[in-house]
Amino acid sequence: MSHDTGLGLAAVVVLPLLVVLAVVASRLASLRHSKGIVTAALRATVQLAVVGAIVGFALQSIWGTLGFILVMMTVATITSARRIRHVAVVPGQYAHCAVAIGGGAAVVLLILILPGVVPRNPESILPMGGIIVGGAMNATTLAGRRLMAEYGNRFGEFEAGLSIGLMPPDAFRLVAGPVAGDALLPALDQTRTVGLVTLPGAFVGMVLGGASPTAAAALQLVVLIGLLAAGSLAILITTELLARSPLPDGRTVSS
Template sequence: MTTLSVHLVVALAVLAGIAVLAAALSRLGTARSNAVAVGRAVAQLALVSLVLTAVLGRVEWSLAFAVVMLGVAVGTSARRIGVGRAWPWVLVCVASGAVPVLVVIFASGSVPWNGAAIVPMAGIVIGGCMTASSLNGRRCFIALREERDTYEGALALGLAGPVAIRLVIGRHRAEALVPGLDQTRTVGLVTLPGAFVGVLLGGGSPAQAGAAQILVLVGLLAAQTLVVVVQSLLIERGRLVPEDLRQSTLRRTTRAQVGLSEGVGD
């Protein structure tokens, strides 16, 4: 089991140096971001470790901590996809995946209802929902910017705005689920994810580790699928769209509808 020691400090310093140096030498433009991310991770985990010492002992405090995690996940995803003002809709997306999955996990009795289980399980599921929201949002918005002709053509043919948007983003939605699908398909063959390793390090048997990991993987797959479905619907209806796309889409919609009306009148 990993412990706080000089060896750990040396390993972290070397690994962080590799990330920063490789990014700098290859001019990826992420050297500074890598260094900042490492610094933040160390500081945040140190703080969280202290907080969890008090939180894990009581269910109500563990639930409050899970709510904080949800808020951070929503804010992070909203900034990542460029819809800061529409964060309530991002909350709807993330919660639509996290809440039902966590309810099933705990209501079924698969995981005990206590602080030591609530915090890690909520963190894993909410984190997966955040990733799905960010990946799907970014990919769909890129498609709407790059495939303007397809969108305008659909409007010119008389299709409604949501249908025109669906024609553009429909084939891109599944891309956000690729990481989760790959991890589920190759678990045990290529990777041994965190839940499996964590149970083993905690003294559990391989069977218990496998049970915990399959529960996490299937739960994540369900949660991320729900997030992609709900988020795509919100994008189609114009509820969750960056400001630049909102303005240009409204202008193009109006122009296409006017042109269609004039054509019908002639």
């Protein structure tokens, strides 16, 4: 049996079974994500099929690559803002997420691309852009949700801070700011355990493609440190923008 045939069998049989397993686990644990799991799996299938066709065009020029990264940032912004709005509706949330994700990702990508750490060609820039944008999106989403939930849970302390003369941004940072760091835990754990618990995709892909383990490890290190930097910047920007926003009544915030 060829490799392609085996992959086709997995797509037809194994992947639906994994979706069913995830749904059953979600229901047993009352996670309320059963529908979301199915929807995400279906969307991923369709989106990857479409993206597979579009990427070929994006890789034909640097402008096509940059345009595709901009699309990534747009989708990431919408996704992150919607997730945060499930906890609390903050004016300008979409703009906040765009700045946090775009700012964090852009700074890191420029630092990697301009000196040539990542080769300045579409084949290298596009996948690196997708990885870094995705990391910034995850950090923004987790930070935004965690910050607003903590603000709601400790709204009494926020009001107490205002009563003793603190400005709203300072009171927000005091009661909610310390939890923003939780959003960096996934990236930190991934970096700390790389090679011991996980063998990330960039490393495995390069080794399977014939690169030396040393070269693969160097690239993976760039990816992991880049994700930490982009995530940290995104969390910082998210915290500062929320602190300076007209915040909703904390009693209306979902925990």
